[in-house]
Structure formats: C-alpha cells, structure tokens
Amino acid sequence: GDSVTQMEGPVTLSEEAFLTINCTYTATGYPSLFWYVQYPGEGLQLLLKATKADDKGSNKGFEATYRKETTSFHLEKGSVQVSDSAVYFCALSDQPGGYQKVTFGTGTKLQVIP
Amino acid sequence: NAGVTQTPKFQVLKTGQSMTLQCAQDMNHNSMYWYRQDPGMGLRLIYYSASEGTTDKGEVPNGYNVSRLNKREFSLRLESAAPSQTSVYFCASSEGGSGVSKTQYFGPGTRLLVL
Numbered sequence: 001g002d003s004v005t006q007m008e009g010p011v012t013l014s015e016e017a018f019l020t021i022n023c024t025y026t027a028t029g030y031p032s033l034f035w036y037v038q039y040p041g042e043g044l045q046l047l048l049k050a051t052k053a054d055d056k057g058s059n060k061g062f063e064a065t066y067r068k069e070t071t072s073f074h075l076e077k078g079s080v081q082v083s084d085s086a087v088y089f090c091a092l093s094d095q096p097g098g099y100q101k102v103t104f105g106t107g108t109k110l111q112v113i114p
Numbered sequence: 115n116a117g118v119t120q121t122p123k124f125q126v127l128k129t130g131q132s133m134t135l136q137c138a139q140d141m142n143h144n145s146m147y148w149y150r151q152d153p154g155m156g157l158r159l160i161y162y163s164a165s166e167g168t169t170d171k172g173e174v175p176n177g178y179n180v181s182r183l184n185k186r187e188f189s190l191r192l193e194s195a196a197p198s199q200t201s202v203y204f205c206a207s208s209e210g211g212s213g214v215s216k217t218q219y220f221g222p223g224t225r226l227l228v229l
Contacts, residue, residue: 004156032215043118043204043220044157051215089156093215100145100208100216104156 002027006090006105013080013112021075021108023064023090031092033057033066033073038087038107047075047088080112116140118221120205126227127195135190135224137205144210146188147172147218148180150201157204163188165210195228202226 006023013019025033032051036044048057053068062077073090090105121136139146144165149157159172161180169180177199179191188207192199202225206218 034217036220041222043222044206044218045220046217049215049217100210100218101159102218106154106156 002031002092002094002101002103004090004092004103004105006088006108009087009107009109011108011110013110015082015112015114016079017112019075019077019080019084019110021088021090021110023073023075023105025071025073025090025092027071027092027094029094031094033064034091034093034102035062035064035073035075036089036091036104038089040086044089080110082112082114085110085112118205118207118219120203120221120224122224123222124225124227126229127192128229129196131195132191132193133195133226134192135203135205135226136187137189137221138187139205139207139219140186141207141219142185143207143219144185145208145216146182147206147208148178148188148190149204149206150174151204151223152201160190160203192226195226197228200226200228 003026034049035047037047038044048059050057050066056065064075087107089107118139147162148160163169163182166185205221208216208218
C-alpha cells in the first residue's frame, strides 16, 4: 500500500538557517504530493503541493520538487524564521476506490530559535 | 468564512461513556473526513463521506460511527469510549469528485481524554 516516510524530529535551527526536511514515498499509482503544516493548537493547513513528476510546489519561501526517480518530495527553505516553528507533514494523495485517500507521514517538528 | 469548525475543543470521558463530536464546513464541499492524530503515528483516517448520503470506513473505524447529516455536517460518535480512543480528532473537507490533487481543509481539532 501507499506509505510516506519523513525524517524524525525534532529539528532545531537558528533563525536564518537553511531548512531541509526529507520525505520519501511509496505509491502504486500516480499520486499528488503535499506538505501540510500544523501550528501549535491548530489543525493542519496546506503549505504546498505538486501534482506530477518534476513539478515544484512553493509557498511562503518553502519549496519542494516532486522527484519520481527518487520517490522524494523534500521540503526546503533558504532562511527560516521563528514563526516557522511548527509540525510539518508530508502526504500523498491517491484515489484507489473512487475517493481521495490521503496518506500522511508521522510529522517533523521544527523549532526555530532566535 | 469560518471554514471547518469542530465542537467541543476538549472533552474528558470515563470509560464506557458515549459522546458525539460535531463538525461543520461552510465551503460547499462534497467530501468530509474524520482523522485521529496520535504521537508518532501521523494522522489516520477513521471514516469518510465522499458525498452527501454516503459514508465509508477508513483505516481505523472500530469503536466509531458517523453520520453525514447534510452537506455541511459530519458527526463522529463514540458509543462506549475506551482509553485507547484518547487522541486528537480532526475533521476535514475537500471538494471531492475525481482527481487526487484536491486540498483537504482541516478543523482545529477536538482533544479527547478517556479515563
């Protein structure tokens, strides 16, 4: 079945550091890939997505490229801010039986210190 | 535009008690979902409703029931709560229909503690 593996956290970075959160996936079909972010005490919200191979999703300075050859969708940001502290979830979406099934990774907690 | 709303925000139950978690969305979405979030396990799908009038089991449906009351509302019921159901519950909605690129929109969550 489908699965998503993302790096264990927590990740602690200083402000303005470069961020990479690794994500790899296993899927039988042609999934779409997502990064969702969860701020403390809130629900998940979409950060970015990519719907086919070589697509790059981007939002708020974050980027991720859909790499079919390496089955990866790593999240990057050039300069993190304290306000980026949150839990980040990689996810893939497939449609095995007529409904949109989303498989989530376990989440990576990011803490940015001033 | 409230998006997805959930009530209550927090609940404490004793083993064997029942309760219903409420969810409503105002985005005219066809599909709605219930997930539970547990430490180290990400989100797991409990039940979903692809469209008004239909519901189906997800990955972890045991101990739960759902009702799609109308297009806006999708409730989750615990008939006899167990400590293993201590979790954070999220409701989500999406446009539905065919295609895998639809964004899911999440509510703020209900934190449930079963003693």
